[in-house]
Amino acid sequence: MTAHSQDVRQLFGRVAVLLGGSSSEREVSLDSGRNVLESLVAAGVDARPIDGVPALIKELQAGTVDRVFNILHGSRGGGEDGVLQGLLEAYGIPCTGSDVLGSALAMDKVRSKQVWQSLGLSTAEFCVLRPGEDLQEKAEALGYPLIVKPACEGSSVGISRVFKPEDLAAAVALAKRYPGELLLERLIVGDELTVGILGEQALPSIRIVPAGEYYDYHAKYVAEDTQYICPGLRQQDDAELGELALAAFRAVGCRGWGRVDVMRDRSGRNYLLEVNTAPGMTSHSLVPKAASQLGIDFSELCLRILRQTLAAVAAP
Known part of the structure; x- marks a missing residue:
């Protein structure tokens, strides 16, 4: 073991790379987690994988974990809805990413959009579909085309684009496969952009x-022909988008690192979509691509994220 490796092991202690879990985004999390684990181990960190929250609880009870690199995705068995964060706060174990409030708000697309609206931050018009309400009436009030999505899922799970009334029922049936509220949102026609957040900095968009019409699950995680243009906008426009993303991130109480997804219409107006508090770290993932534009390679990115847990411990 080199002196550097020994210093790194002492600095971070025993690191649990929390991956997998039981949410709808399990496979993406496993892929992300493998990449993070490999990078941390290569850097000399005493890191090992733990699959899901129940397995982590056993390790916490045994006192074998000093900090957690959370790369679980999603809710209800994922690590982005605040449940994991509350557990770790109770044990006094620092964790990468946002705390209970930020995680819970960002995971809930309805509440995060309500916060943004209250602060005058631009987000697409929407309504919540609750049991017993007239589906067609709500959709017509919002206007076609629209998007139907579960309020608490990520990775484009359960999302449909609806252009005419006769397709609405099937879209709602798909979204209802997932727990929680359903969201109807006006479809913004334009460019899809994303802004990574690292500490107090917005990364290049x-x-x-x-290659296809939409950036769906296949385009995100399977296809090799999706183009990622970074920076996505000209300098001044990119700076303005970065400011909006940081404001949206802070508004819902997020911290550490994350990713803010945005639609930009043909007139150049930006509309906030959602915040991801444990973004993907796969070969197709966006935060590593943006960080690389600033000369931050994948290994350094993982270490910077992990270092944020030291600041969390030092905070009063």
Whole structure:
């Protein structure tokens, strides 16, 4: 073991790379987690994988974990809805990413959009579909085309684009496969962009250009022909988008690192979509692509994220 490796092991202690879990995004999390684990181990960190929250609880009870690199995705068995964060706060174990409040708000697309609206931050018009309400009436009030999505899922799970009334029922049936509220949102026609957040910094934006019509699950994690243009906008526009993304991130109480997804219409107006508090770290993932534009390679990115847990411990 080199002196550097020994210093790193002492600095971070025993690190649990929390991956997998039981959410709808399990496979993506496993892929992300493998990449993070390999990078941390290569850097000399005493890191090992733990699959899901129940397995982590056993390790916490045994006192074998000093900090957690959370790369679980999603809710209800994922690590982005605040449940994991509450557990770790109770044990006094620092964790990468946002705390209970930030995680819970960001995971809930309805509440995060309500916060943004209250602060005058631009987000697409939407309504919540609750049991017993007239589906067609709500959709017509919002206007076609629209998007139907589960309020608490990620990775484009359960999302449909609806252009005419006769397709609405099937879209709602798909979204209802997932727990929680359903969201109807006005479809913004334009460019899809994303902004990574690292500490107090907005990374260069990425404009996503799928080979197909939409940036769906296949385009995100399977296809090799999706284009990622970084920076996604000209300098001044990119700076303005970065400011909006940081404001949205802070508004819902997030911290550490994350990713803010945005639609930009043909007139150049930006609309906030959602915040991801444990973004993907796969070969197709966007935060590593943006960080690389600033000379931050994958290994350094993982270490910077992990170092944020030291600041969390030092905070009063």
